[in-house]
Amino acid sequence: MRRLLSAALALVLPILGQAAELEGRVVGVHDGDSITFLAGRLELKVRLADIDAPELGQAFGQRSKQSLSDLCFGKPAALAIQGSDRYERTLARVRCAGVDANREQVRRGMAWVFDRYVKDRSLYSDQEAARSTGRGLWADPKAMPPWAWRRAKRNLGG
Numbered sequence: 001m002r003r004l005l006s007a008a009l010a011l012v013l014p015i016l017g018q019a020a021e022l023e024g025r026v027v028g029v030h031d032g033d034s035i036t037f038l039a040g041r042l043e044l045k046v047r048l049a050d051i052d053a054p055e056l057g058q059a060f061g062q063r064s065k066q067s068l069s070d071l072c073f074g075k076p077a078a079l080a081i082q083g084s085d086r087y088e089r090t091l092a093r094v095r096c097a098g099v100d101a102n103r104e105q106v107r108r109g110m111a112w113v114f115d116r117y118v119k120d121r122s123l124y125s126d127q128e129a130a131r132s133t134g135r136g137l138w139a140d141p142k143a144m145p146p147w148a149w150r151r152a153k154r155n156l157g158g
Helices: 001-014 061-072 099-108 121-133 144-156
Strands: 022-030 036-037 041-049 076-084 090-096
Touching: 001 076, 022 041, 022 061, 036 090, 041 099, 061 090, 061 099, 090 099, 099 121
Parallel strands: 041 090
Antiparallel strands: 022 036, 022 076, 036 041, 076 090
């Protein structure tokens, strides 16, 4: 039932326009770019749109999760839903206590702009500022984007 509601919201809310936001609270943080969101009785698995954070087993993965947790866990939040992904998670821009969590993760150097799926190209300037000052994952000169890390892991049979 939750999956059906999540899928319906992901399809309907973007059609209603930018004013369509869902308000609730963040009740879980899974990694640096995914949360569990609760609005009344509706619980949604949410993937932050436009960004890709290091995987938990990757360098900076745990720090990225902690950063998102500091931003969002237990706080009031609003979702601007953009759709759903292949894992049936709701894709959204997320504001936690008034802060754009997607953008803040990039600003802090805790996530990359997800080149393949990005819609908000203004995030690239935030990423460049983090990279040029060596914030977060950019302190590692060999930082590997999560999509490349996942591909390498698949190719090694992991």
